[in-house]
Amino acid sequence: MSRYDGLNPKQKEAVLHTEGPLLILAGAGSGKTRVLTHRISYLIEEKGVFPWNILAITFTNKAAKEMRERVDNLIGQGGEEVWVSTFHSTCVRILRRHIDKLGYDKSFTIYDGDDQKVVIREVLKQLNLDTKLYPERSVLGEISSAKDQIKSPEQFARETYGDFRKETIAKAYKLYQDKLQSNNALDFDDLINKTVELFTVRPDVLEEYQDRFRYIMIDEYQDTNIAQYELVRLLAKKYRNLCVVGDDDQSIYKFRGANIQNILGFEKDFNDAVVIKLEQNYRSTKNILQAANEVISNNFGRKDKTLWTANDDGELIEFHNLYNEREEAEFIAGRIIDQIMNHGKEYNQFAILYRTNAQSRVIEEAFVSKNIPYKIVGGVNFYQRKEIKDVLAYLKTINNSKDDLAVKRVINVPKRGIGQTSIDKANDFAMDNEIDLYAALKNAKAIPSLSRAALKITDFVNLIETFKTKANHIPLVELIEDVLNVTGYIKELRIENTPEAQARIENIDELISKAAGYEESNEEPTLNGFLEEVSLVADIDSMDANANSVILMTLHSAKGLEFPNVFLSGMEEGLFPSYMSLSSGLDEDLEEERRLCYVGITRAEEKLCILCAKSRMIRGQTQYNSVSRFIKEIPKELLKESSSGPAVTDPLAKVKEYSKRNNTFFNSKPYETKKMPVSNSATLDFQVGDVVKHLKFGPGEIIEIEPGGADYQVTVNFTKVGVKKLFASLAKLKKVE
Numbered sequence: 152m153s154r155y156d157g158l159n160p161k162q163k164e165a166v167l168h169t170e171g172p173l174l175i176l177a178g179a180g181s182g183k184t185r186v187l188t189h190r191i192s193y194l195i196e197e198k199g200v201f202p203w204n205i206l207a208i209t210f211t212n213k214a215a216k217e218m219r220e221r222v223d224n225l226i227g228q229g230g231e232e233v234w235v236s237t238f239h240s241t242c243v244r245i246l247r248r249h250i251d252k253l254g255y256d257k258s259f260t261i262y263d264g265d266d267q268k269v270v271i272r273e274v275l276k277q278l279n280l281d282t283k284l285y286p287e288r289s290v291l292g293e294i295s296s297a298k299d300q301i302k303s304p305e306q307f308a309r310e311t312y313g314d315f316r317k318e319t320i321a322k323a324y325k326l327y328q329d330k331l332q333s334n335n336a337l338d339f340d341d342l343i344n345k346t347v348e349l350f351t352v353r354p355d356v357l358e359e360y361q362d363r364f365r366y367i368m369i370d371e372y373q374d375t376n377i378a379q380y381e382l383v384r385l386l387a388k389k390y391r392n393l394c395v396v397g398d399d400d401q402s403i404y405k406f407r408g409a410n411i412q413n414i415l416g417f418e419k420d421f422n423d424a425v426v427i428k429l430e431q432n433y434r435s436t437k438n439i440l441q442a443a444n445e446v447i448s449n450n451f452g453r454k455d456k457t458l459w460t461a462n463d464d465g466e467l468i469e470f471h472n473l474y475n476e477r478e479e480a481e482f483i484a485g486r487i488i489d490q491i492m493n494h495g496k497e498y499n500q501f502a503i504l505y506r507t508n509a510q511s512r513v514i515e516e517a518f519v520s521k522n523i524p525y526k527i528v529g530g531v532n533f534y535q536r537k538e539i540k541d542v543l544a545y546l547k548t549i550n551n552s553k554d555d556l557a558v559k560r561v562i563n564v565p566k567r568g569i570g571q572t573s574i575d576k577a578n579d580f581a582m583d584n585e586i587d588l589y590a591a592l593k594n595a596k597a598i599p600s601l602s603r604a605a606l607k608i609t610d611f612v613n614l615i616e617t618f619k620t621k622a623n624h625i626p627l628v629e630l631i632e633d634v635l636n637v638t639g640y641i642k643e644l645r646i647e648n649t650p651e652a653q654a655r656i657e658n659i660d661e662l663i664s665k666a667a668g669y670e671e672s673n674e675e676p677t678l679n680g681f682l683e684e685v686s687l688v689a690d691i692d693s694m695d696a697n698a699n700s701v702i703l704m705t706l707h708s709a710k711g712l713e714f715p716n717v718f719l720s721g722m723e724e725g726l727f728p729s730y731m732s733l734s735s736g737l738d739e740d741l742e743e744e745r746r747l748c749y750v751g752i753t754r755a756e757e758k759l760c761i762l763c764a765k766s767r768m769i770r771g772q773t774q775y776n777s778v779s780r781f782i783k784e785i786p787k788e789l790l791k792e793s794s795s796g797p798a799v800t801d802p803l804a805k806v807k808e809y810s811k812r813n814n815t816f817f818n819s820k821p822y823e824t825k826k827m828p829v830s831n832s833a834t835l836d837f838q839v840g841d842v843v844k845h846l847k848f849g850p851g852e853i854i855e856i857e858p859g860g861a862d863y864q865v866t867v868n869f870t871k872v873g874v875k876k877l878f879a880s881l882a883k884l885k886k887v888e
């Protein structure tokens with residue numbers, strides 16, 4: 152039996168169709184990603200294609216890593232020669248070799264969102280623009296969307312002629328771009344656009360890559376933007392072996408320029424494309440899949456698809472309407488503990504998904520107080536932390552001293568008596584002479600009115616120069632340690648000796664471990680390579696599938712992933728669908744939210760639990776929102792209220808919870824009021840004085856039983872762990888006869 156027999160006939164057809172354009176358009180969990188990995192192995196093993204002739208593009212680094220693992224498992228040796236990477240990493244690899252042809256240095260730096268903000272701030276200042284009228288974020292947003300459409304500053308200016316505001320933004324865009332170039336830096340959008348530019352101005356380079364990537368595959372195709380599509384179109388033009396897989400119902404990045412038209416455009420640009428539809432879902436239970444199908448069927452203007460599954464019906468979908476966000480968090484925590492203690496589940500089988508990053512904090516707090524290990528994906532990224540950015544800025548300065556931002560970040564960190572005025576003078580000097588800041592610093596003595604600061608600047612330059620020399624001879628880890636010691640950075644933290652400083656030291660240690668790992672896993676580790684790897688790590692990479700912890704992330708980050716148990720939290724009007732999508736009044740915005748909901752529901756394999764809160768603190772204000780319309784779109788026979796109560800620790804909250812369950816739960820039609828099923832506490836089979844056994848704590852004696860609203864609170868004196876108060880319905884105590 153061949154490994155391809157495990158595929159259904161449609162999937163097999165897609166795997167076997169290797170020559171010419173192919174579009175696989177299919178719903179969630181239908182095996183699109185699986186088809187791609189099998190296709191790669193089929194090309195290599197059955198068609199004799201060289202691994203290095205294959206390019207597979209995924210949406211996140213995490214997805215690339217997973218695909219790489221699957222490919223390695225399928226084909227073993229040689230698999231590592233296949234390029235499996237995101238659009239951004241693919242472009243970085245190409246640009247590192249060829250960007251000099253566009254007038255950049257090959258050691259260019261990649262700017263993240265924070266770096267971009269620093270640059271745009273300078274731009275707005277230089278153009279004397281009022282940041283109230285031109286907020287940084289919105290100017291950056293407009294620049295980014297111009298870049299998504301591959302519009303140069305000049306083209307943008309031409310198209311906006313006559314519109315004063317846009318003309319001003321065009322000027323800002325131009326200056327922003329000039330600054331990036333003189334810093335020898337690219338932002339994330341540039342990575343794609345510069346590669347397209349390279350391929351356009353240098354057909355010879357394009358052809359080299361066309362010959363290299365004879366077989367191209369793209370996952371999550373529905374979320375590519377115009378620039379990315381152009382890149383693919385160029386690469387695939389010669390051999391036309393392009394296979395894209397996607398689901399128009401999961402297009403959730405319109406705000407980043409993703410363009411559903413690309414799916415339609417594909418059929419136009421490659422008019423002989425074969426289209427294959429997959430209709431069987433292998434991921435979810437019947438109930439979960441039906442709920443997803445029902446919700447998405449409310450969108451108009453979609454390609455109609457019928458997705459079915461041979462999986463079991465599974466459990467009903469739970470829905471809980473809680474009092475506020477804290478109770479929601481407590482509920483989730485209680486439920487997870489119950490599942491772990493009484494149902495043999497593991498932490499890593501749970502994922503909590505939410506619409507906005509800010510929702511995670513309360514859930515995190517509940518988890519911390521209950522000792523639930525968790526990993527948060529997104530939010531404050533490790534690489535956004537001050538100390539990490541500082542150390543990296545040193546490394547960037549050593550690697551590419553044209554990077555003015557990095558130089559400015561470290562020139563007086565730790566403090567070495569170089570004040571802002573001196574830095575400004577050096578900066579002016581650099582601008583006047585059209586050189587980079589570091590070059591100006593090297594010439595400090597020539598800068599007028601620097602006086603004593605010139606000496607200190609020269610010391611700084613000498614320090615960096617020593618590191619530069621060392622960088623070529625010593626391992627990366629040693630270089631980082633050297634930087635930390637010689638500059639006194641670590642000493643300063645040690646002297647500070649606060650828990651916060653300690654945490655910073657631990658983070659730096661973590662970065663050193665990261666560098667050591669990089670050196671071990673790369674045959675030719677370089678400082679440049681390390682910085683590149685680090686700057687490409689999207690938030691999602693902090694997720695380690697092997698770690699046994701609960702995963703918290705936004706719905707956007709969850710795309711393509713699957714988990715046995717999923718909690719969808721904060722399903723309220725104004726939060727999900729978002730206030731923005733409701734207030735715009737545009738159907739397309741609401742439909743994008745609904746697609747996001749479809750993505751969320753279809754992440755669940757076995758169990759889905761949907762939550763909402765009657766009141767919620769958002770940006771410091773309590774809001775009272777009604778139940779999300781998306782919940783109302785799920786047929787009520789698929790929903791149920793769970794039978795075990797939440798682990799509410801505050802007794803008053805428990806009473807509130809009880810009255811809510813019996814009076815107000817589901818009070819908004821179309822749902823009927825459902826009575827909380829009598830919890831097992833009503834039939835307690837033990838009394839005070841009995842010896843009982845607990846799954847985790849072992850044997851103990853019942854000291855007290857207190858009746859509560861919906862449950863009993865039982866006080867037990869355990870032989871091993873002492874006195875504990877437990878909720879009867881959660882604790883599952885067994886009387887020892």
Ligand SMILES: Nc1ncnc2c1ncn2[C@@H]1O[C@H](COP(=O)(O)OP(=O)(O)OP(=O)(O)O)[C@@H](O)[C@H]1O
Pocket residue numbers: 157158159162177178179180181182183184185186398401432433434710711712713753
């Ligand atoms: N023919 C098959 N037999 C058994 N399991 C399958 C088959 N096809 C897919 N699966 C399993 O179904 C699950 C979903 O597959 P996959 O992740 O490839 O779907 P997808 O279409 O890419 O989903 P999404 O739209 O969410 O990205 C995976 O666990 C996969 O291993």
Ligand SMILES: [Mg+2]
Pocket residue numbers: 183184185370711
């Ligand atoms: Mg997929």
